[in-house]
Amino acid sequence: xxxxxxxxxxxxxxxxNVVTAIAYAYDKLAAQRGxxxxxxxxxxxLCFAGGVGGAWLVFFGMRHKTQHRSFWVVQVAAxxxxxxxxxxxxxxxxIWGPA
Numbered sequence: 001x002x003x004x005x006x007x008x009x010x011x012x013x014x015x016x017n018v019v020t021a022i023a024y025a026y027d028k029l030a031a032q033r034g035x036x037x038x039x040x041x042x043x044x045x046l047c048f049a050g051g052v053g054g055a056w057l058v059f060f061g062m063r064h065k066t067q068h069r070s071f072w073v074v075q076v077a078a079x080x081x082x083x084x085x086x087x088x089x090x091x092x093x094x095i096w097g098p099a
Contacts, residue, residue: 004061006089013050020051024058
């Protein structure tokens with residue numbers, strides 16, 4: 001994987017994690033105030049799109065959705081997937097040697 005693609009991937013991850021953390025925090029505050037909420041499916045999509053770090057930060061930092069089994073499943077699955085993607089990217093896109 002080229003340096004440009006790797007840089008783009010890390011730029012995406014930075015941006016999506018900030019957006020995800022803001023979305024989770026907004027939803028938590030809306031829940032406390034009785035305001036308009038963000039759909040769970042949207043939060044899951046943000047998590048799978050790469051926002052796992054932001055999701056975990058608010059998940060534990062603000063104790064948001066910690067009682068929902070579905071969020072544990074989604075966040076663990078997304079974390080495993082993104083760790084695998086990052087390992088692959090950092091290994092140059094070829095973990096098992098040249099094709």
